[in-house]
Amino acid sequence: MVTNGYCTLAEFKASLYEKSFDTNALDDAVMEDIIEAASRHIDNETRRRFYSSSAGETRYYQTTNPSRVFIDDLLVVTSIKLDQDYDRTYEITLAATDYILCPDNAALNGEPYTFIERDPLGNYGFPSHRKGIQIIGEWGYSATAPDDIKQACIGIAVSLYQSRRGMGMEGVATVTGAGVVITPKDVPQFAAKIIAAKTKNWGG
Numbered sequence: 001m002v003t004n005g006y007c008t009l010a011e012f013k014a015s016l017y018e019k020s021f022d023t024n025a026l027d028d029a030v031m032e033d034i035i036e037a038a039s040r041h042i043d044n045e046t047r048r049r050f051y052s053s054s055a056g057e058t059r060y061y062q063t064t065n066p067s068r069v070f071i072d073d074l075l076v077v078t079s080i081k082l083d084q085d086y087d088r089t090y091e092i093t094l095a096a097t098d099y100i101l102c103p104d105n106a107a108l109n110g111e112p113y114t115f116i117e118r119d120p121l122g123n124y125g126f127p128s129h130r131k132g133i134q135i136i137g138e139w140g141y142s143a144t145a146p147d148d149i150k151q152a153c154i155g156i157a158v159s160l161y162q163s164r165r166g167m168g169m170e171g172v173a174t175v176t177g178a179g180v181v182i183t184p185k186d187v188p189q190f191a192a193k194i195i196a197a198k199t200k201n202w203g204g
Contacts, residue, residue, distance in 0.1 A: 006145040006153035037180035038156035052140035066125030073112035076138040098122035152191035
Protein backbone atom coordinates (compact mmCIF):
# COMPACT_ATOMS: atom_id res chain seq x y z
CA MET A 1 0.00 0.00 0.00
CA VAL A 2 1.32 3.42 -0.96
CA THR A 3 0.92 6.25 1.57
CA ASN A 4 0.82 9.76 0.09
CA GLY A 5 2.38 8.60 -3.17
CA TYR A 6 2.59 10.96 -6.13
CA CYS A 7 1.39 8.38 -8.62
CA THR A 8 -0.81 5.34 -8.30
CA LEU A 9 0.20 1.75 -8.84
CA ALA A 10 -2.01 1.69 -11.94
CA GLU A 11 -0.31 4.78 -13.40
CA PHE A 12 3.11 3.29 -12.73
CA LYS A 13 2.14 -0.02 -14.33
CA ALA A 14 0.70 1.77 -17.37
CA SER A 15 4.04 3.51 -17.87
CA LEU A 16 5.86 0.19 -17.61
CA TYR A 17 3.53 -1.47 -20.09
CA GLU A 18 4.26 1.29 -22.57
CA LYS A 19 7.94 0.35 -22.19
CA SER A 20 7.15 -3.31 -22.99
CA PHE A 21 7.70 -4.63 -19.47
CA ASP A 22 6.03 -7.85 -18.45
CA THR A 23 4.89 -7.10 -14.91
CA ASN A 24 3.41 -9.56 -12.47
CA ALA A 25 0.83 -8.96 -9.76
CA LEU A 26 3.21 -10.64 -7.31
CA ASP A 27 5.53 -7.67 -7.90
CA ASP A 28 2.95 -5.13 -6.68
CA ALA A 29 4.44 -4.77 -3.19
CA VAL A 30 7.86 -4.01 -4.63
CA MET A 31 6.35 -1.49 -7.04
CA GLU A 32 4.51 0.21 -4.19
CA ASP A 33 7.76 0.44 -2.20
CA ILE A 34 9.43 2.05 -5.21
CA ILE A 35 6.58 4.56 -5.71
CA GLU A 36 6.67 5.58 -2.06
CA ALA A 37 10.47 5.86 -2.09
CA ALA A 38 10.32 8.08 -5.18
CA SER A 39 7.64 10.25 -3.56
CA ARG A 40 9.59 10.73 -0.35
CA HIS A 41 12.74 11.48 -2.35
CA ILE A 42 10.85 14.31 -4.03
CA ASP A 43 9.75 15.57 -0.59
CA ASN A 44 13.31 15.51 0.73
CA GLU A 45 14.83 17.21 -2.30
CA THR A 46 12.21 19.96 -2.61
CA ARG A 47 11.86 20.46 1.16
CA ARG A 48 8.08 20.42 0.79
CA ARG A 49 5.27 17.88 0.42
CA PHE A 50 2.72 17.66 -2.35
CA TYR A 51 -0.20 16.42 -0.29
CA SER A 52 -2.17 18.16 2.42
CA SER A 53 -2.35 17.66 6.14
CA SER A 54 -5.54 17.54 8.13
CA ALA A 55 -7.21 20.93 8.52
CA GLY A 56 -6.34 21.21 12.22
CA GLU A 57 -2.56 20.75 12.19
CA THR A 58 -0.70 23.15 14.48
CA ARG A 59 2.75 24.59 13.73
CA TYR A 60 4.93 27.17 15.47
CA TYR A 61 7.20 29.90 14.16
CA GLN A 62 9.39 32.80 15.12
CA THR A 63 10.75 35.69 13.10
CA THR A 64 13.27 38.50 13.31
CA ASN A 65 10.95 40.79 11.35
CA PRO A 66 7.79 41.92 13.19
CA SER A 67 6.11 42.60 9.83
CA ARG A 68 6.79 39.25 8.12
CA VAL A 69 7.12 35.57 9.00
CA PHE A 70 8.17 32.82 6.60
CA ILE A 71 6.24 29.57 7.03
CA ASP A 72 5.86 26.07 5.65
CA ASP A 73 3.55 25.66 2.66
CA LEU A 74 0.06 26.64 3.85
CA LEU A 75 -3.17 25.96 1.97
CA VAL A 76 -5.85 27.09 4.42
CA VAL A 77 -5.47 29.03 7.66
CA THR A 78 -7.76 28.26 10.59
CA SER A 79 -6.19 30.61 13.13
CA ILE A 80 -3.06 32.63 13.84
CA LYS A 81 -2.26 33.29 17.48
CA LEU A 82 0.53 35.16 19.22
CA ASP A 83 2.26 34.66 22.55
CA GLN A 84 3.42 38.08 23.70
CA ASP A 85 4.54 37.23 27.24
CA TYR A 86 6.66 34.09 26.60
CA ASP A 87 4.31 31.67 28.42
CA ARG A 88 3.04 29.92 25.26
CA THR A 89 -0.63 30.41 26.06
CA TYR A 90 -1.27 32.37 22.82
CA GLU A 91 -3.59 34.92 24.30
CA ILE A 92 -3.92 37.00 21.12
CA THR A 93 -5.87 35.66 18.14
CA LEU A 94 -5.32 37.69 14.98
CA ALA A 95 -8.32 38.85 12.98
CA ALA A 96 -8.27 38.34 9.21
CA THR A 97 -7.72 42.11 8.92
CA ASP A 98 -4.48 41.88 10.95
CA TYR A 99 -2.48 39.91 8.38
CA ILE A 100 -2.02 39.16 4.67
CA LEU A 101 -1.36 35.67 3.32
CA CYS A 102 1.36 35.81 0.67
CA PRO A 103 2.10 35.60 -2.20
CA ASP A 104 -1.06 37.47 -3.05
CA ASN A 105 -2.11 35.29 -5.99
CA ALA A 106 -0.91 31.95 -4.64
CA ALA A 107 -4.33 30.30 -4.50
CA LEU A 108 -5.20 31.47 -8.03
CA ASN A 109 -1.94 29.97 -9.31
CA GLY A 110 -2.51 26.64 -7.56
CA GLU A 111 0.33 27.31 -5.14
CA PRO A 112 0.56 27.53 -1.35
CA TYR A 113 1.10 30.54 0.88
CA THR A 114 4.74 30.69 1.98
CA PHE A 115 4.87 33.79 4.17
CA ILE A 116 2.57 36.07 6.11
CA GLU A 117 2.80 39.84 6.38
CA ARG A 118 1.34 42.18 8.91
CA ASP A 119 -1.48 44.20 7.38
CA PRO A 120 -0.53 47.90 7.30
CA LEU A 121 -3.63 48.60 9.37
CA GLY A 122 -3.19 45.53 11.59
CA ASN A 123 -2.97 45.81 15.35
CA TYR A 124 -0.09 43.42 16.08
CA GLY A 125 3.45 42.68 14.98
CA PHE A 126 4.91 39.18 14.98
CA PRO A 127 6.94 38.26 18.10
CA SER A 128 10.56 37.19 17.70
CA HIS A 129 10.88 34.68 20.53
CA ARG A 130 10.85 30.92 20.02
CA LYS A 131 7.39 29.49 19.23
CA GLY A 132 5.93 32.97 19.56
CA ILE A 133 3.58 32.40 16.63
CA GLN A 134 1.05 29.56 16.51
CA ILE A 135 -0.65 28.75 13.20
CA ILE A 136 -3.40 26.16 12.81
CA GLY A 137 -4.40 25.18 9.31
CA GLU A 138 -4.10 22.81 6.39
CA TRP A 139 -0.49 22.42 5.26
CA GLY A 140 1.14 21.24 2.04
CA TYR A 141 1.96 22.47 -1.46
CA SER A 142 -1.34 21.14 -2.79
CA ALA A 143 -4.07 18.69 -1.85
CA THR A 144 -2.97 16.35 -4.66
CA ALA A 145 0.30 16.13 -6.56
CA PRO A 146 0.60 18.55 -9.52
CA ASP A 147 0.95 16.90 -12.92
CA ASP A 148 4.66 17.64 -13.20
CA ILE A 149 5.38 16.12 -9.79
CA LYS A 150 3.36 13.04 -10.76
CA GLN A 151 5.44 12.63 -13.91
CA ALA A 152 8.67 13.11 -11.97
CA CYS A 153 7.56 10.40 -9.54
CA ILE A 154 6.71 8.01 -12.38
CA GLY A 155 10.03 8.75 -14.07
CA ILE A 156 12.05 8.01 -10.93
CA ALA A 157 10.00 4.91 -10.16
CA VAL A 158 10.44 3.52 -13.68
CA SER A 159 14.17 4.22 -13.50
CA LEU A 160 14.40 2.34 -10.20
CA TYR A 161 12.40 -0.55 -11.58
CA GLN A 162 14.67 -0.73 -14.61
CA SER A 163 17.68 -0.65 -12.32
CA ARG A 164 16.25 -3.47 -10.23
CA ARG A 165 16.02 -5.58 -13.37
CA GLY A 166 19.49 -4.54 -14.50
CA MET A 167 18.24 -2.61 -17.51
CA GLY A 168 19.88 0.53 -18.81
CA MET A 169 21.60 1.50 -15.58
CA GLU A 170 25.16 1.31 -14.26
CA GLY A 171 24.13 -0.84 -11.32
CA VAL A 172 21.25 -2.89 -10.02
CA ALA A 173 19.03 -1.42 -7.31
CA THR A 174 18.21 -3.57 -4.34
CA VAL A 175 14.81 -3.31 -2.68
CA THR A 176 14.96 -4.55 0.90
CA GLY A 177 12.90 -4.36 4.04
CA ALA A 178 14.97 -1.31 4.96
CA GLY A 179 13.66 0.54 1.92
CA VAL A 180 14.94 1.80 -1.41
CA VAL A 181 18.09 3.89 -1.77
CA ILE A 182 17.82 6.51 -4.51
CA THR A 183 21.02 7.91 -6.02
CA PRO A 184 21.41 10.78 -8.55
CA LYS A 185 21.77 8.30 -11.41
CA ASP A 186 18.32 6.91 -10.58
CA VAL A 187 16.70 10.32 -11.27
CA PRO A 188 16.01 11.09 -14.95
CA GLN A 189 17.11 14.52 -16.13
CA PHE A 190 13.57 15.76 -16.71
CA ALA A 191 12.57 14.69 -13.18
CA ALA A 192 15.61 16.44 -11.69
CA LYS A 193 14.60 19.67 -13.47
CA ILE A 194 11.05 19.44 -12.11
CA ILE A 195 12.37 18.86 -8.60
CA ALA A 196 14.77 21.81 -8.88
CA ALA A 197 11.97 24.10 -10.07
CA LYS A 198 9.74 23.09 -7.15
CA THR A 199 12.43 23.27 -4.44
CA LYS A 200 11.47 25.67 -1.68
CA ASN A 201 13.71 28.67 -1.15
CA TRP A 202 13.19 29.67 2.46
CA GLY A 203 13.05 33.40 2.91
CA GLY A 204 13.31 34.04 -0.82
